[in-house]
Amino acid sequence: MKRSTFLQDHLLGIEHLSVNDIELILETAESFVEISTRDIKKVPALKGKTVVNLFFEDSTRTRSSFEIAAKRLSADLINFNAPSSSLTKGESLKDTVLTLEAMNPHIIVLRHPSSGAAKYLTTFARSSIVNAGDGFHEHPTQALLDALTIKQKFKTLRGLKISIVGDILHSRVARSNILLHQKLGNKISLIGPPSLVPVEFEEMGTKIYYDIREGIKGSDIVMMLRVQKERGARNYFPSIREYRKFFEINRDIFSYAKNSAILMHPGPLNRDVEIETSLADSDKSVILQQVTNGIAVRMAVLYLLKGEIDEDVD
Amino acid sequence: MKRSTFLQDHLLGIEHLSVNDIELILETAESFVEISTRDIKKVPALKGKTVVNLFFEDSTRTRSSFEIAAKRLSADLINFNAPSSSLTKGESLKDTVLTLEAMNPHIIVLRHPSSGAAKYLTTFARSSIVNAGDGFHEHPTQALLDALTIKQKFKTLRGLKISIVGDILHSRVARSNILLHQKLGNKISLIGPPSLVPVEFEEMGTKIYYDIREGIKGSDIVMMLRVQKERGARNYFPSIREYRKFFEINRDIFSYAKNSAILMHPGPLNRDVEIETSLADSDKSVILQQVTNGIAVRMAVLYLLKGEIDEDVD
Amino acid sequence: MKRSTFLQDHLLGIEHLSVNDIELILETAESFVEISTRDIKKVPALKGKTVVNLFFEDSTRTRSSFEIAAKRLSADLINFNAPSSSLTKGESLKDTVLTLEAMNPHIIVLRHPSSGAAKYLTTFARSSIVNAGDGFHEHPTQALLDALTIKQKFKTLRGLKISIVGDILHSRVARSNILLHQKLGNKISLIGPPSLVPVEFEEMGTKIYYDIREGIKGSDIVMMLRVQKERGARNYFPSIREYRKFFEINRDIFSYAKNSAILMHPGPLNRDVEIETSLADSDKSVILQQVTNGIAVRMAVLYLLKGEIDEDVD
Numbered sequence: 001m002k003r004s005t006f007l008q009d010h011l012l013g014i015e016h017l018s019v020n021d022i023e024l025i026l027e028t029a030e031s032f033v034e035i036s037t038r039d040i041k042k043v044p045a046l047k048g049k050t051v052v053n054l055f056f057e058d059s060t061r062t063r064s065s066f067e068i069a070a071k072r073l074s075a076d077l078i079n080f081n082a083p084s085s086s087l088t089k090g091e092s093l094k095d096t097v098l099t100l101e102a103m104n105p106h107i108i109v110l111r112h113p114s115s116g117a118a119k120y121l122t123t124f125a126r127s128s129i130v131n132a133g134d135g136f137h138e139h140p141t142q143a144l145l146d147a148l149t150i151k152q153k154f155k156t157l158r159g160l161k162i163s164i165v166g167d168i169l170h171s172r173v174a175r176s177n178i179l180l181h182q183k184l185g186n187k188i189s190l191i192g193p194p195s196l197v198p199v200e201f202e203e204m205g206t207k208i209y210y211d212i213r214e215g216i217k218g219s220d221i222v223m224m225l226r227v228q229k230e231r232g233a234r235n236y237f238p239s240i241r242e243y244r245k246f247f248e249i250n251r252d253i254f255s256y257a258k259n260s261a262i263l264m265h266p267g268p269l270n271r272d273v274e275i276e277t278s279l280a281d282s283d284k285s286v287i288l289q290q291v292t293n294g295i296a297v298r299m300a301v302l303y304l305l306k307g308e309i310d311e312d313v314d
Numbered sequence: 315m316k317r318s319t320f321l322q323d324h325l326l327g328i329e330h331l332s333v334n335d336i337e338l339i340l341e342t343a344e345s346f347v348e349i350s351t352r353d354i355k356k357v358p359a360l361k362g363k364t365v366v367n368l369f370f371e372d373s374t375r376t377r378s379s380f381e382i383a384a385k386r387l388s389a390d391l392i393n394f395n396a397p398s399s400s401l402t403k404g405e406s407l408k409d410t411v412l413t414l415e416a417m418n419p420h421i422i423v424l425r426h427p428s429s430g431a432a433k434y435l436t437t438f439a440r441s442s443i444v445n446a447g448d449g450f451h452e453h454p455t456q457a458l459l460d461a462l463t464i465k466q467k468f469k470t471l472r473g474l475k476i477s478i479v480g481d482i483l484h485s486r487v488a489r490s491n492i493l494l495h496q497k498l499g500n501k502i503s504l505i506g507p508p509s510l511v512p513v514e515f516e517e518m519g520t521k522i523y524y525d526i527r528e529g530i531k532g533s534d535i536v537m538m539l540r541v542q543k544e545r546g547a548r549n550y551f552p553s554i555r556e557y558r559k560f561f562e563i564n565r566d567i568f569s570y571a572k573n574s575a576i577l578m579h580p581g582p583l584n585r586d587v588e589i590e591t592s593l594a595d596s597d598k599s600v601i602l603q604q605v606t607n608g609i610a611v612r613m614a615v616l617y618l619l620k621g622e623i624d625e626d627v628d
Numbered sequence: 629m630k631r632s633t634f635l636q637d638h639l640l641g642i643e644h645l646s647v648n649d650i651e652l653i654l655e656t657a658e659s660f661v662e663i664s665t666r667d668i669k670k671v672p673a674l675k676g677k678t679v680v681n682l683f684f685e686d687s688t689r690t691r692s693s694f695e696i697a698a699k700r701l702s703a704d705l706i707n708f709n710a711p712s713s714s715l716t717k718g719e720s721l722k723d724t725v726l727t728l729e730a731m732n733p734h735i736i737v738l739r740h741p742s743s744g745a746a747k748y749l750t751t752f753a754r755s756s757i758v759n760a761g762d763g764f765h766e767h768p769t770q771a772l773l774d775a776l777t778i779k780q781k782f783k784t785l786r787g788l789k790i791s792i793v794g795d796i797l798h799s800r801v802a803r804s805n806i807l808l809h810q811k812l813g814n815k816i817s818l819i820g821p822p823s824l825v826p827v828e829f830e831e832m833g834t835k836i837y838y839d840i841r842e843g844i845k846g847s848d849i850v851m852m853l854r855v856q857k858e859r860g861a862r863n864y865f866p867s868i869r870e871y872r873k874f875f876e877i878n879r880d881i882f883s884y885a886k887n888s889a890i891l892m893h894p895g896p897l898n899r900d901v902e903i904e905t906s907l908a909d910s911d912k913s914v915i916l917q918q919v920t921n922g923i924a925v926r927m928a929v930l931y932l933l934k935g936e937i938d939e940d941v942d
Contacts, residue, residue: 036418037418039362039363040361040363041362041363041364041418042361042362042390047668047670048667048668048669048670049667049668049669050696050699050700060394060395060396061413064392064394064414064417065417067392068364068390068392068417068419071364071390071392072364072390076670076696076699076700078692078695078696078699080688080692081688082688091896091897092899095896095897095899096896098916099689099895099896099916099919100692101916102916102917102918102919102920103692103693103696103919103920103922103923104665104669104920104923105696267413268405268409268410268413269405269409271406271409288412288413288415288416289416290416291413291416291417292416292417292418294417295417295418350732352676353676353677354675354676354677355676355677355678355732356675356676356704374708374709374710375727378706378708378728378731379731381706382678382704382706382731382733385678385704385706386678386704581727582719582723582724582727583719583723585720585723602726602727602729602730603730604730605727605730605731606730606731606732608731609731609732
């Protein structure tokens, strides 16, 4: 594993990555996938380094994924309980982060409800910042773990058709995936109700469909987005029942995609809302493989930002 | 420490253990008791292994006991905040566990309010499952740490009389202890109000008493159960005052047991509800020794499930 | 690093430290400051030792500072979630600590709302107790990290004038700093409204001022205290607006101190309540250096209490 070609100090979004960067992260992640299948899953690449999870939104799975990734690299991981410490005491994000930085961590993994929060940190922080989701903006490690999963299935990341179904407007997962697959030159269909898939997205070079069958026709990858009740998406469609009628995917609808197509979801899945259960549990679904790849991709990102070169497994 | 004779993949309950299994766990725990008295308490037996605490009920002491046990074996421990992640987002237990398992942990320690939850996990999970309490069913590490404490005091686990006092009906601690001491051939008395000690328990080979003095007569071990206000036990007796009048133990009542008898409680103790304070603080009580043995027994269980053979202390 | 001259079993307060103890802690901390600037920040001095954070008051920054300090010394750190485990189940502080101690930790770091709680623990506990704030009594590691910051700036800890501004009455930070600088023979001014700076403090050898300009005249160090809304301080002054009018510091007022004076605050800072923002962000402020020194001082304290002698970096 060499990191000579990774020139980024932070991982803020797919927006800032070159195709080379993306490929380097995925190749590095592939080597960590191998480690994760071993009985002893640990490498000393980040020994003595401190990684802080600074989460202003609750997300056990993403937080735990970064925690496991950091520990498998032998880093010290600190869960900094952001809301209870700072929001309730009226401290600004900047002061919270400056205080945290004064403790000399190497990497801060930030989840924050405001779009642009991770980038804002880099204007004053000395640590490497990893964006673990900022408002409606980006969630780059999700798009990267999705890309790793796609690469494992198709042995390539080029010449593919990707359909993304659901609340595109409010989805940082969608946004990061759109940016990634545009850089790789793949075809992208966006599918959802007009209120959640505004035509402005066509300016990003995507095609928009309001009919799910039509949209996923010939797709290699179908990505279903989570219905984010907690982020007020329900103001954008009449009811869950109505949403399901038009945009829940089942085996019949999925058959409009290619025979070899795979079904993805960033989790946690609302069964029988976004995906009908028998399809979710079929071999078309790679949802759990996405979770597994999340560890490897996050190990790769932490390693490329702060890891030591040419360490061996201990 | 050899593990050649431990053939279990999981620890779901005393129900599934042979007498050999129980003896192997206790012998292994005894060797870890010795480590816990050292100044450097660490062994590398689970280095590079990931243990997850998945607790759907709050229990700082049991959670911390498993955390300390895992860390003393050099495992990486992840506290997966179950309620906030899944219950609030409407995810099923199965989906939560499948997601967690996709991160490739070696052992999942589960506490869950539903009886049978741990066993249910083994129908689909690949990790080793350790039951840290499932509803009214079992709490096997508690019965094992109790057994280790008894063995240390009496130098044997046979030919003993054990009295269990309190809410037998709702107690997984009682159930696991009854199963364990039946396997070992010990005499068991169950003592409490008829509403909390139904006659059906006699089918398990125990004797039932509604009078505490009569029940503990000649006992080697008196186990007091916690009055579980939080699990609605108070619907089963008129008041705490009434309960105390008949089932709180004090020095006078305890004298009906053997001279050499010991007093146990799974904690946390309600002083002057289950046990009168001067007795709780006397040398009859082994309550704190039970806590100490909790670490050793949990180390033994984690080690026997996933540890490496013949590792030395580093 | 030698510890032969540190004879304390606990760190309860500055009150119990000799000038030699204080100097030894600060010298040890200075050597850990050097480690914190390295790329690999870890030493094995507490390998195999267990440190428990037992916090009955919420404080992410102090808790995290001890957590990072413990991990940089290679200790296992357990966050024992005190309120949820014991207060809600009606367990006494003594029983909580005795239970925790039965798990054989080496050091318990206690924060508790009751003055004297840390000392109370030493009447029965076998672990080393570190007071991380007890009611209105003491917060010794804060005064020690303040002293380290002062020493770094002035190359001495003698012959200085220190002004402390704000709610002296309810501040354990003020109390620990007063005790420390009295032992070192420094001049101490206390400044605030009469309701928060009772004349009794003059018995401790300090001078009291109700006018901030007069009080800080000629000071080397100006320590601003946090307005503790959560501890009811607002009953002691009419309004935040009124408080600011008389006791908020700005560049103009700060100019009454010496040219070389530094500005300190224990954090988290209420900007434009205690300190006007442009002053807080100026090079007069050493607030973030205080946070950095917090790690080094806490490493020193943990090390002096339980560290191994003459270990090298691994």
